[in-house]
Amino acid sequence: MIQRIQTFFMVIVALMAGILPFFLNLWVEVDGVEVYAQNEVLVSAAFYASAVLAVIAILLYKKRQNQFVVNRLNIILNLFLLGFFVYRSLSLSGEAVVSEKGIGMLIPVFSIVFLVLANRAIKKDEDLVKSVDRLR
Numbered sequence: 001m002i003q004r005i006q007t008f009f010m011v012i013v014a015l016m017a018g019i020l021p022f023f024l025n026l027w028v029e030v031d032g033v034e035v036y037a038q039n040e041v042l043v044s045a046a047f048y049a050s051a052v053l054a055v056i057a058i059l060l061y062k063k064r065q066n067q068f069v070v071n072r073l074n075i076i077l078n079l080f081l082l083g084f085f086v087y088r089s090l091s092l093s094g095e096a097v098v099s100e101k102g103i104g105m106l107i108p109v110f111s112i113v114f115l116v117l118a119n120r121a122i123k124k125d126e127d128l129v130k131s132v133d134r135l136r
Contacts, residue, residue, distance in 0.1 A: 004125065007061065009118035010054045013074070013111045018051030025102035027089065037104065046081045050074055050111060057118075064126050068119055075115050082108040 021037035021044070028034050037044040053074040060067040085105045 004061070004121065006067075006118040006121040006125075007058055009114045009121070010058045010071070013114045013118075014051045014054035014058070016107055016111055016114075017047045017054065017078075020107055021047045021104050024104035024107070026085070026104040027102050028100040034102070043081070043084070046077060046084075047107075050077050050081070050108075053077065054115075064122050064129075068122050068126075071115050071119050071122070075112055075119075078108040078111045078115070082112070 023036075025034040025036055026040070026043065037047050053070055057067045057070040057074065060070060085108070089101055089105070
């Protein structure tokens, strides 16, 4: 059903991935220029893909197994995005390009947490349905 707690978690992920990266800076370069998601094409595409996957998972509320799989794909996408941010911030030697990390780099972490909570709730619903089917 659409009014379940996992829907709430996925709405949070969709809003965080679709809106926040374009208002919170990802990092600040040495010359003081703040870099947002719209400045990096691949990063903005990954954030949009994460938001779209969360909306698709919300719309798959009748098919819990497919919803679970889409959330797993979204977790993998957010892990790649997080890995890119870690690589970008640590691979540069001696403050060459990235001077300061922004709060926007934490968005994939929060997204992963909410997606794991949503998957846990989906699994609990699936177990409940299976237990009721056994009684029939």
